[in-house]
Structure formats: C-alpha cells, structure tokens
Amino acid sequence: MDDCCEMGCRDRAASDARFRRVLWIALVANAAMFFVEAGASLRAESTALLADAIDFLGDAANYAVSLAALAMSVVWRSRVAMAKGWTMGLYGVAVLGLATWNVYRGAAPEPAMMAAIGLLALLVNVGVAVLLYAFRDGDANMRSVWLCSRNDAIGNFAVILAAAGVFGTGTLWPDVGVAVLFAILSISAARGVITQARAELVAERGSSGGNPVVQHGR
Numbered sequence: 174m175d176d177c178c179e180m181g182c183r184d185r186a187a188s189d190a191r192f193r194r195v196l197w198i199a200l201v202a203n204a205a206m207f208f209v210e211a212g213a214s215l216r217a218e219s220t221a222l223l224a225d226a227i228d229f230l231g232d233a234a235n236y237a238v239s240l241a242a243l244a245m246s247v248v249w250r251s252r253v254a255m256a257k258g259w260t261m262g263l264y265g266v267a268v269l270g271l272a273t274w275n276v277y278r279g280a281a282p283e284p285a286m287m288a289a290i291g292l293l294a295l296l297v298n299v300g301v302a303v304l305l306y307a308f309r310d311g312d313a314n315m316r317s318v319w320l321c322s323r324n325d326a327i328g329n330f331a332v333i334l335a336a337a338g339v340f341g342t343g344t345l346w347p348d349v350g351v352a353v354l355f356a357i358l359s360i361s362a363a364r365g366v367i368t369q370a371r372a373e374l375v376a377e378r379g380s381s382g383g384n385p386v387v388q389h390g391r
C-alpha cells in the first residue's frame with residue numbers, strides 16, 4: 174500500500190504523450206478518491222475508510238512525481254519523498270487518534286456506506302491498474318503494477334470485510350481493528366520512506382558541486 178505505483182513510470186513519463194494522459198487520469202482518479210473516501214469516513218463514522226483513503230493520496234503524489242519527473246531534480250524528488258513520508262506517518266497517527274475517539278464514543282459505523290465506498294475504491298483501483306497495465310514495459314514495470322494493484326485491492330477488501338463484520342456484530346470493533354492495522358502499516362512504511370529520503374538527501378549534499386547525475390531506480 175505504501176510505495177506502489179512508483180514503478181518505471183517516471184523514466185518514460187515525458188516521452189510518451191498517451192502514457193502521460195494515463196498518468197493524469199490516474200492522478201485525478203486517485204486524488205478524487207482520497208476526498209470521496211475520507212469524506213465518506215466522516216459521514217459513515219468509519220475509521221477504516223479514513224485509513225484506506227491515505228493510499229489514494231500517496232498514489233496521487235506518486236503519479237504527480239512521475240509526471241514531473243524530468244523537470245524535477247533528484248534533490249526535489251527526495252524532498253517530495255520526505256514530505257510524503259511525514260504525511261503518511263502523521264496521517265497514521267491521526268487515524269489512531271480517531272479510532273480512540275470512536276471507541277470512546279462507542280457508536281458503530283454505517284456498514285452499508287462503508288461497503289459501498291470500499292467497493293467503489295476497489296473498482297477505481299482495478300480501473301487504474303488496467304489502464305497502466307496497457308502501458309507496461311518490461312518485467313519490472315509489470316510486476317510493479319501487479320504488486321501495487323494487489324496491495325490496494327487487499328486494503329479495499331479489508332474495508333468491505335470490516336463492513337460485513339460491523340453489520341454482523343453490530344459493534345465498531347471490526348472497523349477499528351482494520352483501521353488500527355492500516356495505521357500501523359502506514360506508520361512503519363512512513364519510517365522507511367523518511368529514512369531512505371534522508372539518506373538520499375545526505376548523499377546528495379555530499380556530492381553537491383558535482384554534476385547532477387540522474388539516478389534511475391534504487
């Protein structure tokens with residue numbers, strides 16, 4: 174869920190007009206779904222929906238970076254990664270906070286809306302994956318699309334399962350359980366992203382003055 178869709182996108186982003194259009198569609202779809210899912214989480218009072226929404230925000234950021242790849246220096250990519258890492262980490266903490274608040278209040282979320290939005294998220298993720306899959310080049314890129322889509326789908330399924338659990342038990346615990354799991358994954362992924370970005374920035378500072386070598390992959 175964390176770093177998906179970073180793939181080889183950025184290496185060919187500027188070269189292919191049709192690929193750029195697909196990246197724009199993916200960017201807009203992911204950004205829109207972040208607001209839809211986060212908004213629905215408040216209406217349905219579902220912490221799991223809020224937790225699932227962060228992936229759309231992270232993916233939207235990745236597509237934006239892919240689109241800007243050529244215009245963006247290595248340092249700025251690392252800075253964006255750093256900002257993304259902190260956003261993911263703080264978001265995870267916010268999800269834990271909301272989970273605590275919802276447990277304190279004790280009200281069960283609205284399972285029908287949870288399931289409907291979870292299903293919509295799944296459809297959007299599959300749709301974007303199909304679009305990207307048409308532009309795969311090489312095994313690494315294909316594998317990246319596959320891993321990204323699979324992880325996102327698992328998250329969406331977990332929300333739908335949580336909705337079924339809420340419906341079956343009449344309690345908020347399945348919702349809170351999934352949300353806390355997502356939050357912990359998000360915080361641990363954020364740590365990895367921040368650590369790597371910090372190392373890149375330190376390395377970049379060490380080599381400043383030299384020629385700006387474009388680094389492909391990691």
Ligand SMILES: [Zn+2]
Binds near residue numbers: 178232
């Ligand atoms: Zn994703």
